[in-house]
Amino acid sequence: MKISKEDLELIEKIKNYRTDQNQMDVINFKNEVLEKQNHELKNALKTLQSEHIDRNKLLNDIKKLKNENNNLKEKIEKSETKFDFLMTSPQSVRSVYGEIKNYLSKVEKKVLVCSPWITYLMEEFDGLPENINFKVITNFRKEDIEAGITDIDKIRVLKKFGADIRYNNNLHAKMVFIDSKIAIISSANMTGRGLRINYEAGVLIKDKKIVEDSIKFFKGVWKESKPLNPELITNYVSD
Known part of the structure; x- marks a missing residue:
C-alpha cells in the first residue's frame, strides 16, 4: 500500500x-x-x-x-532606714551592745573600734574570721588603769584575738565599724556599764557615704596614735 x-x-x-x-x-x-x-x-x-x-x-x-x-x-x-537610734539602759530592747554583737557575728573583712576605756569584751571578738582587719584605738593612762576603767588583761586578750591596737590619750570618740558598711557611733565605752547598764545613746548608720566619711576620721586618729605593743604593757606592769 x-x-x-x-x-x-x-x-x-x-x-x-x-x-x-x-x-x-x-x-x-x-x-x-x-x-x-x-x-x-x-x-x-x-x-x-x-x-x-x-x-x-x-x-x-x-x-x-x-x-x-x-x-x-x-x-x-x-x-x-539609713539611720537607727540606739540606746542602752537597764530596760532597753535594742541596745548599743545588742547591735554591736549582731553585726560582729556577720563580719567578713573589717572591724574598727574606738573606745577610750576597755574593760569588757564580747565573745564575738573571739570568733572573728581569720585574716580579719581588726584595729582598736583606746586610751592608755596610768590613772585609768589604777581606777579600773582600762583593763590591761582585756587589752592582752584583744591582741590574742588578732587586734592591732594603738593608743591616743586625747581620744573621746566611741565608734565601731563593720565591713565599711555599718557604723555604730554612741556614748558607750567598751565597758560592762557602758554597754549594758548606763543610760547611753547613739546611732546605727548604714548610709554608705557617711560610713565612709566616719572611717576616714578613724583613719586620721589611727595615724596620729601610737602602737600599744606588749613591751609597753610589760614595762607599765613592771613599774
Whole structure:
C-alpha cells in the first residue's frame, strides 16, 4: 500500500506532538516539584522569621526585667532606714551592745573600734574570721588603769584575738565599724556599764557615704596614735 505524502506529514506531526507532550509532562512535573520545594522554603522562612521575632521578644523581655529589677533594688535601698537610734539602759530592747554583737557575728573583712576605756569584751571578738582587719584605738593612762576603767588583761586578750591596737590619750570618740558598711557611733565605752547598764545613746548608720566619711576620721586618729605593743604593757606592769 502506498502512503501518500500527506499521510507521511500527518504521521510526522503526530510523532512530534507526542514528543512535545512528553516534554510538557516532564516540564509540568518539574514545575510541580519546584512549586512544592518553593512552598516548603516559604514555610521554613516563615518559621525562621517567627523564631527570630520570638528570640528578639525574649531578649527584650529579659532586658525589661533587668531594668525593673534594678529599679526595684533602688527603691528598696531608698526605702531602707539609713539611720537607727540606739540606746542602752537597764530596760532597753535594742541596745548599743545588742547591735554591736549582731553585726560582729556577720563580719567578713573589717572591724574598727574606738573606745577610750576597755574593760569588757564580747565573745564575738573571739570568733572573728581569720585574716580579719581588726584595729582598736583606746586610751592608755596610768590613772585609768589604777581606777579600773582600762583593763590591761582585756587589752592582752584583744591582741590574742588578732587586734592591732594603738593608743591616743586625747581620744573621746566611741565608734565601731563593720565591713565599711555599718557604723555604730554612741556614748558607750567598751565597758560592762557602758554597754549594758548606763543610760547611753547613739546611732546605727548604714548610709554608705557617711560610713565612709566616719572611717576616714578613724583613719586620721589611727595615724596620729601610737602602737600599744606588749613591751609597753610589760614595762607599765613592771613599774
